[in-house]
Amino acid sequence: MWLKDSEGKKAFRHGHVAFNQASQAAQVCGSFRPDVEEEWVADEERSCYNCRLRRWTAESFDCLLPA
Amino acid sequence: MNVLICIDDTDNLESRGTGELATIMAKEIERRSWGRCDFVTRHQLLIHPDVPYTSHNSSMCFAADLDLANLDAVIAYASDFLRDESAVGSDPGLCVSVIDQLADPEAIIAYGRLAKREVLNKKMAYDLAAQLDMHLSEHGGTGQGVVGALAGIGLRLSGNDGRMKGWLRIETKNGLASVGDIMAQAPLGGVRTMAGELLAATEMVEVDNKPKAVLLDGQIYLMVSPIDNGGAVHWRTTPRSQLKKF
Known part of the structure; x- marks a missing residue:
């Protein structure tokens, strides 16, 4: 699900439109925090795509939770 | 007169969103009887390693129907509001444009579209705002939010960009x-x-x-x-x- 660099930064490996995977990842995350509504892009509230701690990148998003 | 008001880069990971600040501003403009405000729209800007942003890169814009006599008061209020309410570490920008008096609408629309494709900077934003006689101001941090605030005006003005907040x-x-x-x-x-x-x-x-x-x-x-x-x-x-x- 994640690509980790040497500094422990986590990048979601499935891109911008992998809604099932983003939902699954959020289901098992104890730190999920919904972003403000206007920034949601997934239909299910509990999705990494809707999380305040995701930082969009050109290819996907990084998870901002400390490693 | 028809005015567009756009703000950008007011939040951090813990704060209220930029859209909420835009909504509060719109309600306050109406409460003070300065004019009537329309819905808030969210406009996506470029996601790029060279663009500083917290977790996404979007600006928030709303339209207002104001009496010309209230324009300076609205700008002063919005400036103070952003200075006081923007989150620590944010780089808020404000753009206010009198659409009825805009000499070259296509120029600001083109800038807005460019901000979805290319990395722009503050100088470009201030130069264009001055050229088009638009109010553009920064209210903390690096002030980088002026780039997106100006772009949001162009995108809203285009009539073909953005989702309604809420x-x-x-x-x-x-x-x-x-x-x-x-x-x-x-x-x-x-x-x-x-x-x-x-x-x-x-x-x-x-x-x-x-x-x-x-x-x-x-x-x-x-x-x-x-x-x-x-x-x-x-x-x-x-x-x-x-x-x-x-």
């Missing part, structure tokens, strides 16, 4: 409403398919509980997608996940 409140019967009933409950340009066709007033739509609307052709539209289940209802409101492109 969702439409549509009363239904068992989750269904006719296009006519939907239009009676919301100030929409229409109910429109993703292929661009407008639905007739008698057409029935399966309505999601938080339907989003988008800005197209200068109006707000509720988008619908086909249902292919052999039933009598052929349309449903388009899920949020398919509205990302707006």
Whole structure:
């Protein structure tokens, strides 16, 4: 699900439109925090795509939770 | 006179969102009887390693119908509000443009579209704002938010970018409403398919509980997608996940 660099930064490996995977990842995350509504892009509230701690990148998003 | 007000880069990971600040500003402008404000739209800007942003890169814009005599008061209020309410570590920017007096609307629209494709900077933003006699100001941090605030004006003005903040409140019967009933409950340009066709007033739509609307052709539209289940209802409101492109 994640690509980790040497500094422990986590990048979601499935891109911008992998809604099932983003939902699954959020289901098992104890730190999920919904972003403000206007920034949601997934239909299910509990999705990494809707999380305040995701930082969009050109290819996907990084998870901002400390490693 | 018709004015667009746009703000950008006011938040951090812990704070209220920029959209909420825009909503508060719009309500306060009305409370002080300076004018009437329209809905807030969110405009996506470029995601790029060279663009500083917290977690996304979007600006928030709303339209207001103001008396010219209140323009300076609105700008002063918005400036103070951003200075006081923007989050620690943010780089807020404010743009206010009198659309009726804009000499070259196409220039600001082109800038807005460019901000979705290329990395822009503060100098470019200030130069264009000065050229077009638009108010552009920064209210903390690096002030980088002026780039997006100016772009948001152009994108809103284009009439073909952005999603409405919040969702439409549509009363239904068992989750269904006719296009006519939907239009009676919301100030929409229409109910429109993703292929661009407008639905007739008698057409029935399966309505999601938080339907989003988008800005197209200068109006707000509720988008619908086909249902292919052999039933009598052929349309449903388009899920949020398919509205990302707006």
